[in-house]
Amino acid sequence: MMELQTLTYFVVGATFALYIGIAIWARASTTGEFYVAGKGIHPVANGMATAADWMSAASFISMAGLIAFKGYDASVYLMGWTGGYVLLAMFLAPYLRKFGKFTVPEFIGERYYSQTARIVAVICLIVASITYVIGQMKGVGVAFGRFLEVDFEIGVMVGMTIVFIYAVLGGMKGITYTQIAQYCVLIFAYTVPAIFISFQLTGVPIPQLGLGSTINDGSGLSMLAKLDQVLVEIGFAEYTAMKGTSLNMILLTLSLMIGTAGLPHVIVRFFTVPKVKDARASAGWALVFIAILYTTAPAVGAMAIYNLIKTVQPGDVGAPTANLKYDERPDWFKNWEKTGLLKYQDKNGDGRIQYYNDKNKAFAAKAEASGWKGNEMVKVDRDIMVLANPEIAKLPNWVIALVAAGGLAAALSTAAGLLLAISSSISHDLLKGVFRPDISEKQELAAGRIAMGGAILVAGYFGMNPPGFAAQVVALAFGLAASSLFPALMMGIFNKRINNTAAVAGMLSGLGTTLVYIFVFKGWLFIPGTNNLPNTPDNWLFGIQPESFGAVGALINFTVAFVVSRVTAPPPEHIQHLVEDIRIPRGAGGASGH
Amino acid sequence: MQPTGSAAEYWKANLRLLGILMAIWFAVSYVFGIMLVDVLNKIHLGGYPLGFWFAQQGSIYTFVILIFVYARQMNKLDLKFDVHED
Secondary structure (H helix, E strand, C coil): CCCCCHHHHHHHHHHHHHHHEEEEHHHCCCCCHHHHCCCCCHHHHHHHHHHHCCCHHHHHHHHHHHHHHHHHHHHHHHHHHHHHHHHHHHHHHHHHHHHCCHHHHHHHHHCCCCCHHHHHHHHHHHHHHHHHHHHHHHHHHHHHHHHCCHHHHHHHHHHHHHHHHHHHHHHHHHHHHHHHHHHHHHHHHHHHHHHHHHHHHHCCCCCCHHCCEEEECCCEEEEHHHCCCCHHHHCCCCCCCCCHHHHHHHHHHHHHHHHHHCCCHHHHHHHHCCCCHHHHHHHHHHHHHHHHHHHHHHHHHHHHHHHHHHHCCCCCCCCCCCEHHHHHHHHHHHHHHHCCCCCCCCCCCCCCCCCCCCCCHHHHHHHHHCCCCCCCCCCCCCHHHHHHHHHHHHHHHHHHHHHHHHHHHHHHHHHHEEEEEHHHHHHHHHHHHHCCCCCCHHHHHHHHHHHHHHHHHHHHHHHCCCCCCCCHHHHHHHHHHHHHHHHHHHHHHHCCCCHHHHHHHHHHHHHHHHHHHHHHHHHHHHCCCCCCCCCCCCCCCCCCCHHHHHHHHHHHHHHHHHHHHHHHCCCCCHHHHHHHHHHHHCCCCCCCCC | CCCHHHHHHHHHHHHHHHHHHHHHHHHHHHHHHHHHHHHCCCCEEECCEHHHHHHHHHHHHHHHHHHHHHHHHHHHHHCCCCCCCC
16 A cells, blocks of 8 residues: 555645646636636536635635534534525626626726726725635645645645646636536545545445434434534533524624625636526536535534544543553644644643543533543644544545545635636736726736736735634635625615715725724734734624624625715716616626726 | 616516525524524434534525526526517
């Protein structure tokens, strides 16, 4: 059997060769191809590419880790990141396809007949997209750190370089075909270990059903009931119980949903289908492909945490030899220690590993009676769970190598899509659209590539100093997209009365309040130590966590725009005609630039 | 100015459909998955407490169905009001 390290290099290398090969084969030569890949993409293919674009390091690497440690409370990510597609399909996709332009700011600029609106949209887009890329970089760093067995920071740098080469080459056309390949790699890599593990634990090979089946350890309990029991035994809350507040769960779900529908790199996907009809179906297909991963993730999370606990605590809680000896720890444990993302400290000097909730006062007596002096797994970065999962479950090496390739596919496909959205907004909207309309296509493409490079550097810096776990950073990006772009887009279609002033005022107030709220608790520009208030529930306004604030920002955006529109003049007649025209499918041509 | 005839009726029919589908969207996620989760968790679906199932499985399946129902119904409306493409 091949060494894990060699095998990983081989599998990752082979998939990369495939992506780069496709990117070169489908290289973009015109600005049109660079931005939207022509019109010939079938809805199912487009749905698959959208799914790859969409499912990022946050979905692949981070989400199941959050589910593992938060249990039921992580449902917000599952519902939020899928329910947004319903909004996207019904409120935006068909209408933006009918409108038929390249970028999101272009729509906002024309609908609100204002260059200011277009520039504000570009700012909103860049802020949300950069925050999102930061989350990807964190994920890439974790994956590379582990598989090259280097420090997390070096992992981020390797990732930055690869993303740069890959995104600059492609453009949308290259990206679309590459992303179809990436979807296949990532979904295979995600479901194969899940099937193995589900079968190991419950005898049911379908993870979605396995999670709801009886665990085969002879206890006769269901998988979830057993997990509740195991967690309570070491002082944690029940897996299936709510730990946060309903209000935060509702607001975070709403922020993620609205944000999903407002993320520019996803929206532009629907500019690429041939017809309005296809835009509707395409959103449905995208969600089918996304749902395959999203309904598997709860099983991955639950089974990963169960296996982790059973590895370090194989015997009964409290028994002196029930905990794993540190010297006998498995290889995956040692390998993750090298990345600095997993740390052990022998607090009671017994040479064994105790993992429990030392913040639970009710459990303290029991811990003390067992001679435990605090939780000894002092750091378990949640983002390692999916990657470590197949190793913890002792799956064959090729499965582990495959997961590495899948995680990288997810992070790279999304980062490339986002960088494209950022670069097109700078080169197409700012430069060509506003400041230098006379530049040639060639210059526009060059400017786009330079913008991409800049965005990667910024994202890389913050990727090394991230304000949270990959999925949480990404949640912030959604809050920003939710509070700024979605309301402006939706009102542009559904309310003819909203004029230029109202839209600009709405976007600025939505984005502004959300940004300030996030920075006050997370640090200005996410720089550690610059936050004004500690990020704890008693400081939050009405107990609303920063990640959840996007929904409030969106509400502010809607309200401000509505009020301002009532006290200012209605939009000119040709704009009202434009809105009426967007609302009906007939007469949709291809996407055009100007 | 208001559009006349079938375009206005088409839009109204569209909004009515949206209203129904959004109500279901809201119910399966926010109501069943979050607000009523404790009540529903008393019922079990196999090994799943029902509220937990809605939050981590059921809502997602419903979302997929909603979009395809929407696409199908809208395509019918397009034909009915004669606003379909080509």
